Amino acid sequence: MKDTFAALILSALTASSGVYAQADIESFCADLPRPAYSALEKRPESTGWFELYTVAPGVTAIYEPFQWQEVISYLIEGENRAILFDTGNGIEDIKAVVDRLTDKPVTVINSHSHYDHVGGNHQFGRILSVSTDFSREMEHGLPNEAVHEELSGPALCKSPPSGATAETHAIKPYSITGTVKEGDVIDLGGRKLEILQLPGHTSDAIALLERETGYLWIGDTYYNGPIWLFAPQTDLKAYRASIARLVALAPTLTKLFPAHNTAVEDPSELARVQAAFEKVVTTDLAPDAVEDGMAEFRFDGFSFIMRPDNRHIGDE
Known part of the structure; x- marks a missing residue:
């Protein structure tokens, strides 16, 4: 990993460190499991x-509820092959779980390349990416200094069974073995998944349709x-276009x-997200909270965390 890039990731994490408040994590843990489950x-x-959790025929949500990110990866199975959409934080052995769920050949595709996905x-030999x-x-992965807070006390509801700690956690290097692009269709046998490129949150953000x-x-x-x-890879204008497309x-x-x-969420939420985003980036709406240089704009069920100095992108 280039030192400059790792420094950018570390800077973004440090700027958002308010999410690690002990009172917040205690409240978060007390509310688990979420009612939706x-x-x-x-x-x-x-x-x-x-x-x-089985969320649809042939689709298993692999949920990590005991860490503040609450990451969800998905195993999507067809008749012949399977896709693992994201691989989580790397705190525990996700491949062992996948191996118990299916004996089909598994290909990893990431929704984007942030460390928690x-x-x-x-752990996998076939990884496709834009x-x-x-x-x-x-x-190249990320060093311990960039992700150690992911296993700090305030980030956890329980200690990882493997004994992973804040002192040892890192994102290990991996190899992308093939590329995908907008419009590509992956046939798993009896089900076809289409690649949608949705830049904004990151430059490499995608969805599977x-x-x-x-x-x-x-x-x-x-x-x-x-x-x-707010991350270095975020492009608000691209995010606006991607939300409009959805x-x-x-x-x-x-x-x-x-x-x-x-x-599982209802697609009708997308229109609410679009309306809320437009309000944030085209008006002088005051943030609901400002902490460590980040502004949070809260709406019913979701919020946006942004850098306040570049939130206005106009109404073009």
Whole structure:
């Protein structure tokens, strides 16, 4: 990893360190599991770290509820092959879980290359990605100093079973073995997944669309919670265009599968996200909170965290 890039990641994490307040994590842990999970089928393969839920036929949400990110990866199975959409924080062994769920060949595709979605990539031999400077840079992993807070006391509801600690945690290097691009269709046998490139949250952000069912795996472009739009890789104008594209697509969708917090959301939420985003970037709406140089704009069910000095992008 280039030192300058690692420094940018570390700077972004430090700037958002207010999320690690002890009172916040205690409240967060006390509210688990989220009520939305009571409506889902919990899989018996769940472990002491990963909770597994059937969210659609052939689709398993691999949820990490005991760490503040609440990352959700998805195993999507066809008749012949499977896709693992994201690999989590890399705190515990996600490959062992996947191996218990399927004996089909598994290919990893990441919703984007932020550290909390590529942490288990190093365990897999086939990884597909869009080709951007950011995705290629992240192949080098991240050092302990950039991600140690992910295992700090205030970030955890329980200690990882493996004994991983803040002193040892890092994102291990991995190798991208092939590329995908907008419009590519991956045939798993009996189900086809289309690549949608959705830059904004990062330059390499994508979604997976199953047109036949109306399912959309949406990554971090939207989830129920604070949406990070402050990282060095964020482009607010691109995010605006990506959200507008999804709102136009929403009437054909039946389920959203986000990468954090809750595994199933209604596509109608996308129009609310678009309206809220426009209010933030085109008006003088006051933030609901400002901490460590970041402004948070809160709406019902989600919020945006931004750098206040570049939030206005006009109404073009």
